[in-house]
Amino acid sequence: MEDFAIKKAEFVTSVGLGGAYPQKEGVEIAVVGKSNVGKSSLINSLCNNFKLARISASPGKTRLINFFRLNGAFYLVDLPGYGFAKAPKTEKEKWGQLMEGYLSMGRVSHIFMLLDIRHAPTEDDKQMFRWIIYYGVPFTLVATKSDKLSRSKRQNAANAAAKLLGAPPAALAYSSETAEGRDELIRRIGAIVSDAGALGQDAPNTLLT
Numbered sequence: 115m116e117d118f119a120i121k122k123a124e125f126v127t128s129v130g131l132g133g134a135y136p137q138k139e140g141v142e143i144a145v146v147g148k149s150n151v152g153k154s155s156l157i158n159s160l161c162n163n164f165k166l167a168r169i170s171a172s173p174g175k176t177r178l179i180n181f182f183r184l185n186g187a188f189y190l191v192d193l194p195g196y197g198f199a200k201a202p203k204t205e206k207e208k209w210g211q212l213m214e215g216y217l218s219m220g221r222v223s224h225i226f227m228l229l230d231i232r233h234a235p236t237e238d239d240k241q242m243f244r245w246i247i248y249y250g251v252p253f254t255l256v257a258t259k260s261d262k263l264s265r266s267k268r269q270n271a272a273n274a275a276a277k278l279l280g281a282p283p284a285a286l287a288y289s290s291e292t293a294e295g296r297d298e299l300i301r302r303i304g305a306i307v308s309d310a311g312a313l314g315q316d317a318p319n320t321l322l323t
């Protein structure tokens with residue numbers, strides 16, 4: 115079998131609170147994590163297009179839910195980050211409602227939850243993780259910015275972050291700078307997409323109903 119590859123990635127639409135979502139198209143993988151953890155960078159790195167999602171050195175860059183269509187067949191979704199301390203309370207509430215509304219509508223097939231490889235998970239991360247478990251959404255933990263640690267420390271730090279979250283101690287060390295972990299995460303996407311195909315593209319996500 116030919117290896118799965120991301121051959122095409124296109125921006126579809128941005129959705130804010132009260133906005134209209136694009137029609138669901140098969141698999142939908144949502145990327146979640148705190149502000150500045152590297153969600154948009156990871157999407158760009160996976161798609162090998164550094165102009166696709168906007169990134170910024172200051173947290174709070176992504177404020178809307180951005181849908182990207184990959185290979186003309188499924189969605190990869192960039193979410194606004196949580197835990198952005200400087201955001202005014204009303205903004206934070208809006209982001210919370212936007213994310214919660216989207217994640218609980220039953221269209222997400224899989225979540226990539228990102229953690230910074232250098233830091234212990236925050237209370238917000240733990241809350242996000244409890245939410246994922248509560249709704250039973252399949253997930254993959256990714257420890258970002260792995261280039262910031264020496265090679266010998268990376269896998270231990272990634273697994274420790276997962277364990278502190280209360281998950282099985284396994285997270286994929288990933289760097290958008292060096293592409294460490296990229297091939298593995300693309301293989302994971304291939305498996306998610308082909309599993310869904312085997313189940314039937316239109317099979318309802320029974321986990322979320």
Ligand SMILES: Nc1nc2c(ncn2[C@@H]2O[C@H](COP(=O)(O)OP(=O)(O)OP(=O)(O)O)[C@@H](O)[C@H]2O)c(=O)[nH]1
Pocket residue numbers: 147148149150151152153154155156168169170171172173174175176177193194195196258259260261262288289290291292
């Ligand atoms: N060294 C290093 N820097 C990274 C990596 N990934 C992201 N960054 C940097 O981290 C900062 C934040 O990246 P973004 O991709 O915008 O983060 P985000 O999670 O989308 O942030 P919000 O949209 O604010 O929620 C930028 O300065 C990136 O260049 C990485 O793997 N290694």
Ligand SMILES: [Mg+2]
Pocket residue numbers: 153154155168169175176192193194195
């Ligand atoms: Mg972003």
